[in-house]
Amino acid sequence: MINVAVLGASGRMGATTCRAVESAEDMALVAALDAGDEVAMAVRAGAEVMVDFTVPSATEANVHAAIEAGLHCVVGTTGWTADALARVDEHLKERPELGVLIAPNFALGAVLAMRLSAAAARYFESVEIVELHHPDKVDAPSGTARHTAAGIAAARATAGVAPSPDATTEDPDGARGAVVDGIHVHAVRLRGLVAHEEIMMGNPGEQFTIRTDSFDRVSFMPGVLLGVREVAMHPGLTVGLDGYMSL
Amino acid sequence: MINVAVLGASGRMGATTCRAVESAEDMALVAALDAGDEVAMAVRAGAEVMVDFTVPSATEANVHAAIEAGLHCVVGTTGWTADALARVDEHLKERPELGVLIAPNFALGAVLAMRLSAAAARYFESVEIVELHHPDKVDAPSGTARHTAAGIAAARATAGVAPSPDATTEDPDGARGAVVDGIHVHAVRLRGLVAHEEIMMGNPGEQFTIRTDSFDRVSFMPGVLLGVREVAMHPGLTVGLDGYMSL
Amino acid sequence: MINVAVLGASGRMGATTCRAVESAEDMALVAALDAGDEVAMAVRAGAEVMVDFTVPSATEANVHAAIEAGLHCVVGTTGWTADALARVDEHLKERPELGVLIAPNFALGAVLAMRLSAAAARYFESVEIVELHHPDKVDAPSGTARHTAAGIAAARATAGVAPSPDATTEDPDGARGAVVDGIHVHAVRLRGLVAHEEIMMGNPGEQFTIRTDSFDRVSFMPGVLLGVREVAMHPGLTVGLDGYMSL
Amino acid sequence: MINVAVLGASGRMGATTCRAVESAEDMALVAALDAGDEVAMAVRAGAEVMVDFTVPSATEANVHAAIEAGLHCVVGTTGWTADALARVDEHLKERPELGVLIAPNFALGAVLAMRLSAAAARYFESVEIVELHHPDKVDAPSGTARHTAAGIAAARATAGVAPSPDATTEDPDGARGAVVDGIHVHAVRLRGLVAHEEIMMGNPGEQFTIRTDSFDRVSFMPGVLLGVREVAMHPGLTVGLDGYMSL
Known part of the structure; x- marks a missing residue:
């Protein structure tokens, strides 16, 4: 059973993700968080994986806080620059056991x-x-x-x-x-x-x-769940869901 | 059995038409004619329907000669102007029993x-x-x-x-x-x-x-054969194969 | 402006129809009725056209009541037998100005x-x-x-x-x-x-x-609205939406 | 420039292959051979690659003769059993520099x-x-x-x-x-x-x-030419064209 926290849980993608996680037999939704909530709450709730569907202005700080707290991250929020990706890559060197997936498209x-x-x-x-x-x-x-x-x-x-x-x-x-x-x-x-x-x-x-x-937006859910299931097995930064697919 | 003469029989469309007429159980190819041959030869061969796949510079004269000789016409040659069509329409008033089909597309x-x-x-x-x-x-x-x-x-x-x-x-x-x-x-x-x-x-x-x-060019043949079968039942000038189709 | 009453307004098709009628610029929804409501209520509300998306056991009686009351009918409820259709046809002879459309499929x-x-x-x-x-x-x-x-x-x-x-x-x-x-x-x-x-x-x-x-179910709405717009122009019984389509 | 010999050159696939090889800028057709011709003729003509589109009863012997003579082989003839494939595999151990591609489908x-x-x-x-x-x-x-x-x-x-x-x-x-x-x-x-x-x-x-x-049969030619171009770079036996494709 994978314990999952969703950030941006009241947005359209976040809400759909919460329902998908709840329906998955191998996952538990332990925290549904929104703007103003702390990543720390996800940790206290026992999350292992954080899913981020927030906004471009918040997502980078969320990911760094999650790395700090020892959470794997699956990120669907857009707006990541090459510089921002490089900073995540750098930060992960301190926590080589953690995986972060940043994907522009989960379909x-x-x-x-x-x-x-x-x-x-x-x-x-x-x-x-x-x-x-x-x-x-x-x-x-x-x-x-x-x-x-x-x-x-x-x-x-x-x-x-x-x-x-x-x-x-x-x-x-x-x-x-x-x-x-x-x-x-x-x-x-x-x-x-x-x-x-x-x-x-x-x-x-x-x-x-x-x-x-x-x-339909639900078409993104198999990809999000694939990310949640695989992120712990792919330490380091992965950009794009195809990095987790064996083709 | 419909007796058919093909003008332009050595061109690509004409040659394909000759083979299609020969294969049709309800038609006989009585004349396969080319540049320099006379419409009169089609008449002597016993043709009832003339199929014209010649060239823009020859087709109008062929059609008027065919009307004169009492042949129904199925015409796939391009280049017909509104004036040229009007002249065929006018000529057909003298022979109200004859049908002429001029079609830019037989597919x-x-x-x-x-x-x-x-x-x-x-x-x-x-x-x-x-x-x-x-x-x-x-x-x-x-x-x-x-x-x-x-x-x-x-x-x-x-x-x-x-x-x-x-x-x-x-x-x-x-x-x-x-x-x-x-x-x-x-x-x-x-x-x-x-x-x-x-x-x-x-x-x-x-x-x-x-x-x-x-x-493939053979895709035009069902349309050409439809024209040959129906032209006698549609006296006067028809422009476009859809005039013969009941939709 | 066409005044429309919808019977079966709380069912899935009925509710979708109510929204579609309200959105149409040339129609007004004057009554949204359900099991137990009377066709008479549609009349009092000023309806000219009744749309029936009820159940097989109720639809025939609804249509006869509507004919009695002078309403045109557009019917999407299934379960009509040849005998039931014949009874509507017979009834309409008394009201030759009314149109009834019974259609199994509005897509x-x-x-x-x-x-x-x-x-x-x-x-x-x-x-x-x-x-x-x-x-x-x-x-x-x-x-x-x-x-x-x-x-x-x-x-x-x-x-x-x-x-x-x-x-x-x-x-x-x-x-x-x-x-x-x-x-x-x-x-x-x-x-x-x-x-x-x-x-x-x-x-x-x-x-x-x-x-x-x-x-999606909304795909039936252009067909339902077409029926509502055209029913007054097609007196008598029409079975199937294609009877209103000029093809 | 790759020197190519085609066996079965008068069959439909073989003839199409001959034309395709002649049209390819990086290949030369040095021998177009048929039943009764010897693989030795391909060698004398300077072939490096033999393409075999012959018949099930001849293809295995052709391939062994070609291996003996030091030719790479691209084989489209059908009818290869697991045993026959194993014999080619065994034979190739004596000539580890040679490639043999046997493919049931070149589309x-x-x-x-x-x-x-x-x-x-x-x-x-x-x-x-x-x-x-x-x-x-x-x-x-x-x-x-x-x-x-x-x-x-x-x-x-x-x-x-x-x-x-x-x-x-x-x-x-x-x-x-x-x-x-x-x-x-x-x-x-x-x-x-x-x-x-x-x-x-x-x-x-x-x-x-x-x-x-x-x-059209020509649709097999890009696959055949791919086989000819790649066979020398894939020593040993390869079954199926996808073995040469980097996916």
């Missing part, structure tokens, strides 16, 4: 899509990405699609793969979409959708497609 | 996709189109996608449907694609693809998708 | 998928259906898939289309799925899905696919 | 789909497979789908994942398809298709899909 499907498409992309002549979201989203393309494109581009560069062929000479209205690190990325916005991504690859006579669909 | 799937998506689009808040082709195509988006968008836009305007919602304010690289008659159209180019189109519609909690995939 | 996507796939299926050599649902569903295939198959089979029979070709001689484990009215139907069950259907058609070198995805 | 997309779906499947509650082929195929499900299911089942068993949930109690016509190693497998047959496979996985609120489409 297993999205994480797998990024990782597996990067692995596969060197074997295909062409790669393009279509991301699809609800029409209230203000930015295009999505951050996930940008990361996916960057990962694919890096993997293809390392393997020495040529750019995807494209004979387009007439495209007066921009139908070919954005180009991110040399990869074409298209953004669809449709009422009824939530968050979806399709990575398409092609060779002569052959297509290969990876698609991920996220319909 | 049943593509024709159905255009027609059915226009019928469905008024019932959804959002509509977008993704067309996908081989990477040797020089123009984007495809003509089929432009026609599909135009048909959908016209149907939505007639029904008084509001534009698809879109909150995008940041799209520095053009990921949202082209806008054709108010409909977003995205063009994907991948090695291994031939010609594909996906029309996506959305309401709260619901998606509706029509997709058509064309892998 | 526009599903209704369109059934109707448009039946229209398209005669033009393709092969047709198969894959339906996909959450893994808590107890029956396979879904009723919607059975209806879709029946509609397609009837349309193909009318058009004289041959059965879909199938050379399978070895299928020891039943991978080819169910055969409903001559159409192969496959049922997929996956955690995370809600209700989805894909109708696939094929000719040489060509595929044509219609897909509908329903993620 | 990169299919190989990747098997490998990556096995890697991903432990992270999802549900998994099912739909394979889709042309209607002239006599067996269902396809061998590729069976292999994919077996690989997924083994990976899930190793990770201790529970069976996919399924509440089905009524399925009179077998719509739930085949069950292969505990994984539901559905076989679709449609005119116009070639060889396609979709592996679907689901968690609450989330879907993850891998799809592979093979339209």
Whole structure:
């Protein structure tokens, strides 16, 4: 049984995490804390793992306090800079038995899509990405699609793969979409959708497609619980959930 | 048994048509003609229906000669102007028993996709189109996608449907694609693809998708044979294969 | 402004309908009624249209009372027999100005998928259906898939289309799925899905696919509102929402 | 420049391989051999790598002759038994610098789909497979789908994942398809298709899909060329193309 404290427990992700921890047979929710509560309360409640879904301005101090107190950390709060990550890495040298996971995305499907498409992309002549979201989203393309494109581009560069062929000479209205690190990325916005991504690859006579669909915030929970289960077995700082996945 | 003459029989579409007519149990190929041959030869061979897959500079004269000779016509050659169509319409008044079908696209799937998506689009808040082709195509988006968008836009305007919602304010690289008659159209180019189109519609909690995939020139043959079978039953000029389809 | 009364307002579909009517700019919710309330209350509240999402044992009496009181009816309650429908039809002869819509399915996507796939299926050599649902569903295939198959089979029979070709001689484990009215139907069950259907058609070198995805009960609301808006313009009994759709 | 000899050069796969080798900038086709020709001819022509697309009755002797002559081997011929593989393994101990690749499937997309779906499947509650082929195929499900299911089942068993949930109690016509190693497998047959496979996985609120489409025999060529390029760097016997892929 893993004793878990959730910080940011009244936020949307935090509240969903509390319910998921309570439902997991191998975990106990020992503290559901919020702004103003102390990490010390998590310790007194007997927590072994702290899950942080707070706000960018609070998360770094929370993690350092948790390390000080001997808690493993699973962090979903965004806004971590390279400098802030380096400070956590440094601090952990004093406590080499502790694990800290800082992950921008806990959706297993999205994480797998990024990782597996990067692995596969060197074997295909062409790669393009279509991301699809609800029409209230203000930015295009999505951050996930940008990361996916960057990962694919890096993997293809390392393997020495040529750019995807494209004979387009007439495209007066921009139908070919954005180009991110040399990869074409298209953004669809449709009422009824939530968050979806399709990575398409092609060779002569052959297509290969990876698609991920996220319909609901609960889709992040298997990833959060995976983090909680594995964090004690991965001492030191890990950035990105795929560091815990054996692929 | 329908006696068929094919003009442009040594071209790629014409040759494929000859094989399809020969394979059809209810048709006989009585003449396979080419540049320099006369429509009169089709008549002497006993043809009832002339199929024209020649060139833009020859097709109009062929059709008028066929009408003169009492042949029904199925025409897949492109390049017909509104004036040229009007002249055929006028000529047919002298021979009210004859049918002429002039169709820019004989792919049943593509024709159905255009027609059915226009019928469905008024019932959804959002509509977008993704067309996908081989990477040797020089123009984007495809003509089929432009026609599909135009048909959908016209149907939505007639029904008084509001534009698809879109909150995008940041799209520095053009990921949202082209806008054709108010409909977003995205063009994907991948090695291994031939010609594909996906029309996506959305309401709260619901998606509706029509997709058509064309892998090979033979995909036009069911449409050509449908035209040959039906042309005698549709006197006068018909533009577009959907005029023969009961939907 | 259309004045609407909802019967069964505290049920899940009824409550969702109340919210949808309140949100619609051209409608007013004048009565939200439940078991024990009288249709007469809807009349006193000034309703013109009654929406019935009650229970099979109550809906027929509700409709007759509404006809008596001069209300148009939109009915989503299931359990209507052919005899019960005939009694409504008979009753409406006394009130020829009233419209009654009784629809088993208000999901526009599903209704369109059934109707448009039946229209398209005669033009393709092969047709198969894959339906996909959450893994808590107890029956396979879904009723919607059975209806879709029946509609397609009837349309193909009318058009004289041959059965879909199938050379399978070895299928020891039943991978080819169910055969409903001559159409192969496959049922997929996956955690995370809600209700989805894909109708696939094929000719040489060509595929044509219609897909509908329903993620949420709110997906029925555009269909219910369409019924409310149109019912006064369709006097008499109409069974099925597609009777109000111009396709 | 890699000097390549093709055995079985007049067969369909062999002929396609000859063209692919000739088109590759880093390879030279030095011998195109057939039944009755000697492996010795490949040696005299200066070959470094022998590609074998012959017949089950000839391939084992070809490989042993090639090992004797000091050639690396890439073998696509089927029919290899465990005993035959063991004899090659034994023979290679005498020539530890030589590589032999024996692969039942050179379609990169299919190989990747098997490998990556096995890697991903432990992270999802549900998994099912739909394979889709042309209607002239006599067996269902396809061998590729069976292999994919077996690989997924083994990976899930190793990770201790529970069976996919399924509440089905009524399925009179077998719509739930085949069950292969505990994984539901559905076989679709449609005119116009070639060889396609979709592996679907689901968690609450989330879907993850891998799809592979093979339209043409040329789709095997990138895999064959990958084998030719890599065989010298993988001494010993390798079974399956994924042994050469870094995933």
